[in-house]
Amino acid sequence: MTLYKPMLLLLRHTPSLQRWFNRFMTTFFTLSLGRHFTRGLLICFCLLIAGPLHANDSRTLRVGMTAPDWMMSDIGGNMHSLYGELEQGNEVIMVFWASWCKFCRELLPEINLFQRTLTHEKVKIFAMNIWEDGDPVSYFDSRVLKLPLILKADIIAARYNVEGTPGVVFVGADKTIRYVRQTSENTSTVMTRLQSLVIEKHLTPAAK
Template structure:
């Protein structure tokens, strides 16, 4: 039986062509129908918050977003890719979280790793609900490396002072009530 992974990893030691060939072989191999594993809400606090690395990237619409300009807001930074099953699975819950907490001061920046705008838009247009938060492009994976992302999806919470306060590796159910309550503790009080 085939079980979908909870995180996607890409090793720098394996050539991209080999990875794509393996991915194609897996995707066309006959498998039993199986539900993907449930997403979690495994955000863990960072014991000693540190300043977030720089993040300045264009979105699929060409607008450039700079994390430094968002100081004073809580920012959820999610690194993902369209080829990653748990990344695909968590995207609708991220939009639901965005709709719930944007007015309270939460900004979501979803950083696509290694793909172009057409690929990202084609995928996200199929989602229900479709994302309304910025979809940033990191085509050369430079930001991904600066943020020390080891696998996809990986998410971080940056507090109002620009410090990393929480991290999650693997697929996350972003609109889980427990996670929403934890995020509210970082948001400015209304």
């Protein structure tokens, strides 16, 4: 059930996947209910393989690409804009999470502690709640997490091709994506990578 839940929510909030799924089901029922059952299964199998790949390849965001802008308010009613933060010289870390995500329970406290060490750094961290069926506000309160919390960020997750939780994206002040968490990376690896990106600019001589 844990696997199906994010898949169903991703389908619900990703128009390209919805179009592919509708085409898949229409083709299946049209061809399989008549004399073309075998051909219907074959065509649907091809759609199953090619459809999602075609939908994702054309819009996949990678390190080095320009990050898409977004504008949303947090639970306190404060409006935030990605480009607005970047144009003020801030770097931005987005953490896409859900209350049912086991790994998020491990990562979020580390991210929260990390934010407390950034007093003198121009870095903003946003907790982007996605694919949620629980109470993310109570979740944050019970764990005393002080990150800016943005609810119903599913559309932003879709724009950033987030396919699992937690998703972590680091965007430089120049609007370039500097880091995207890979599914194989654990909490230690993620935190080491984020820390390296933050201190990196202090190790590079300033441009003359």
